[in-house]
Amino acid sequence: METLESMDERAGQAVRACSDLLGAQAIGWENPGGQNRKSTRLFLDGRQVIATLRSSAERADLEAAVLRRLHAQGACVPAVLAYDGRWLLQEDLPGERLSRALRRVGKEEAFALQDTALASLQAIHKAAERAGLAPLCFRIGSQPDWITDLSATPERLGAFLGLPAPACDSAAVARILTRTPTSFVKWDARPPNAVVSPQGEIGWFDWEHCGTRNRLDDLVWFLGDDSIIDRPGDELRLLNRWVPRYDEGGYPAGPADYMMTMGALHCVVRLANQVSSASRAQNPGDWRTALAGRGPDTLSGSGMRMARRGLRWAEKSSALQPLAPWLRAIRERFSAA
Secondary structure (H helix, E strand, C coil), rough: CCCCCHCHHHHHHHHHHHHHHHHHCCCEEEEECCCCEEEEECCCCCEEEEECCCCCCHHHHHHHHHHHHHHCCCCCCCCCCECCCCCCCECCCEEEEHHHHHHHHHHHHHHHHHHHHHHHHHHHHHHHHCCCCCHHEEEECCCCCCHHHHHHHHHHHHHHHCCCCCCHHHHHHHHHHHHCCEECCCCCHHHHHECCCCCCEEEEEECEEEECCCCHHHHHHHHHCCCCCCCCCHHHHHHHHHHHHCCCCCCCCHHHHHHHHHHHHHHHHHHHHHHHHHHHCCCCCCCCHCCCCCCCCCCCCCHEEEEHHHHHHHHHCCCCCCHHHHHHHHHHHHHHH
């Protein structure tokens, strides 16, 4: 915990917002999200509060409304303590981040934690349905070129790495992934955005990017995250258990093909993020900017997990099987390095 004397400008603003909106004085603070944070944890007398300042007022309004409606339905999300159209003060969910818990426990306990997390997300989906959230939220990926842009990620990454990606049937990919958005989703349903309470419950925070799409997308984001240790057997058990439970119908090629196709492309995007992180020192910016520069010589363990998982999921996608040898080549290149 940092002292008030060490406050930077953002922390100072958060402390003032807490005083103005809650009438409470902070005694310390910390950055739960690192240097590029949007939230500050404030330590009050006997409790902690998360003060969040979003870059988009529209997104902040949505986040506050979503949290209030979900919390009223009993969902395991932070309670809104105050919101003035700029600063969102919310409950600091007690416990350990799920991503950290998964790193320190054994195989069976990790499987149980992932299973519990997916059950908690399902409960949130049901709470959102009761609250009527889907019609109120932004439709994610509804632009005509969204799927085209997503499908082009292997080509861009391959060109950057000097390992050209094979052509896939873009029309088949579009057919598999095109479905009218019908349901509320968290979208970035990643273990770092979840917390395991002392009682073993899993709650979810950081709702800036929620919206309306398909529930299977939350399964993609969760199982496709680089914080999930690559255990194919456990992954298959979870897929067999949860794909049917997240299936809402209306998938042109079926829910399993949607899951594998969206999942494989998601892994390529995550891999591109890992590659750009390794290259960003000489190529600052997001992954698209970094991919205009020189490729890295090494790749982190999480990047290797993305390559392995993307390979496995591409092999099970009816449209993306040509990507499997390419992802294998990426894995072998960096394994050798």
